[in-house]
Amino acid sequence: MSTETPTAAERSDFIREIVAADLREGRHTTIVTRFPPEPNGYLHIGHAKSICLNFGIAAEFGGRCHLRFDDTNPVKEEQEYLDAIEADVRWLGFDWGEHLHHASDYFEQLYAWAVHLVKAGKAYVDDLTADEIREHRGTLTEPGQNSPWRDRPAAESLDLFERMRAGEFPNGARVLRAKIDMASPNINLRDPVLYRIVHAAHPRTGDAWCVYPTYDFAHGQSDAIEGITHSICTLEFEAHRPLYDWLIENLPVPSRPRQYEFARLNLTHTVLSKRVLLRLVTEGRVRGWDDPRMPTISGLRRRGFPAEGIRDFAALIGVAKADSVVEIGMLEHAVRDVLNRTAPRRFAVLDPLRVVVEDYPEGQVEEVEVANNPEDPAAGTRTVAFSRELWIERDDFLEEPPAKFFRLAPGREVRLRSAYFITCREVVKDEAGRVVELRCTHDPSTRGGDAPDGRRPKATLHWVSAAHAVPAEVRLYDHLFSRPDPGADGDLFADLNPASETVLRGCRVEPDLAETPAGATVQFERLGYFCPDPDSRPGRLVFNRTLTLKDTWAKLQAQGRHDTPQGGRG
RNA sequence: UGGCGAGUGGCCUAACGGUAAGGCACCUGACUCUGGAUCAGGGGAUUGAAGGUUCGAAUCCUUCCUCGCCAGCCA
DSSP states (O other): OOSOOOSOTTOOOHHHHHHHHHHHTTSOSSOEEEEOOOSSSOOBHHHHHHHHHHHHHHHHTTOEEEEEEOOOOTTTOOHHHHHHHHHHHHHTTOOOTTOEEEGGGGHHHHHHHHHHHHHTTSEEEEOOOHHHHHHHTOOSSSOOOOOTTTTSOHHHHHHHHHHHHTTOSOTTSOEEEEOSOTTOSSGGGSSOEEEEEOOOOBTTTBTSOSEEEOHHHHHHHHHHHHTOSEEEEEGGGGGGHHHHHHHHHHSOOSOOOEEEEEOOOOBTTOOOOHHHHHHHHHTTSSSSTTOTTSOBHHHHHHHTOOHHHHHHHHHHHOOOSSOOOBOHHHHHHHHHHHHHHHOOEEOEESSEEEEEETTSOTTOOEEEEEESOTTOGGGOEEEEEEOSEEEEEGGGBOSSOOTTOOSBOTTOEEEETTSOEEEEEEEEEOTTOOEEEEEEEEEGGGTTSOOTTOOOOSOEEOEEETTTOEEEEEEEEOOSBSSSSTTTTSOGGGGBOTTSEEEEEEEEEOGGGGGOOTTOOEEETTTEEEEEOTTOBTTBEEEEEEEEOOOHHHHHHHHHHOOOTTOSOO
């Protein structure tokens, strides 16, 4: 159940309309949905859309939503995935109560139903090889051919099926098939395979079974067992619906679930395919399923995306049947929106440039008061140490400022946020001509950040006191793929963004940032949102950049130079 | 080429026969101790095309076009 659904009080979509009508017209009194992941990988933002839909509907209509693992293929499934999926759904803010289920919980019942079909002459054991079955299946335009085993006596199929279960045959030797119609224009109805022999240990049932039901045979029946009323899945299962219905109609199942399909999520600059994500991980293109660049729930979490932002995003994009590609900016907008409201502000300098305030007494330290979040007065204030030697952001100074560059430059006065106005008096360079230090003066009357004479600098800079700031490593993240439609030219991996991660060492941050709790995302003023990485240690702080702030100056620069998609800073 | 599904401003989504709405993005201005946020305003859609029904069509009908999915013993 969602903690709250802030932005989408009146959101509706074609599925919710169906649900509402079913309730209104008495077809159901309680709505039961389910989220049915296969534990063969980590959940990603596309799954989040489905999770929000299924759990969201259950919550809105006073029903319930089950978490059911579709664990029918032991060769691809692992306990690690089962655990990660549960953690991710919970982190997203949803609760399945008592209803944690597995298709494997129903193996015995499913087997019994398969036997039922065999006895009814509606399923048979086929001795054809996989290749032969394919050849008999026909093509999109040509009907298939009946298997020579199609009409063998039910008793013979039954015997063979029992021996399949008993482990008498090797993988692939035989399968159980539904007897429907080899000439159907819907290929899924051309005697689909219901059971196959797989001698492999299952994460939950171990070696108890060596025959496993296919998705088609397991899914709808599991829905029926659990009393699912609305079995919501993605568009690619549309062609399976007739089979879903055929099985429900031909089996003595306890309920009549109905399947509805919606368009899966596609996002620009990212790939949402478990197959590809698995490759990124196994081939070491990223550091793991929870790499902050991954579109996985665990990656987004590590990156600092709040669950609320992900839920808001799901509400924002809606649910429909048209294939679509959502701009990643939409996700970033939803996330910035919650972070702007909730993230505490802190000072951090990513690329430090030394500033010496010449007219500020050596050894003196003042505690200046700074708002924790201008958006939220209740967040209160904190004090930050100010002293003679400071660090400011290197790109907040330009010796020869172009028009529209409002920050520090020789002779120019700017405000140091919540502290003093300073004026740059001298630029110190090393032998190579690189600026290494700025000699400045301050106006003591501007303490706190306001001038008694009403003077208003065009820029306000963030800063840290050199003697008080603590060092940190900061990892900057950008889109994993550099083009909006990765792989459109053929080679997906060639579109990997080489600048998707930039590691900055030698950053200087406000001391209390050392205490930022894991999972908390803060705003580094004027830079963006950041969160401590799990790699962070007391003495060796590591922060991940969740997202940059919107940056008009970076945009202006980008327009002028026509590069840097994510803009500036570091 | 068979079946199924879908086409609404750059992107997402709404309109359920009554004369195209909202969000994101973009642009402009105001305000601002974050070039953030906020506020105000703006540009932009002959609703894939062509016919037809109707007083009236994004919605109904016909034909066509385009895109997606289906020929795993994956899900």
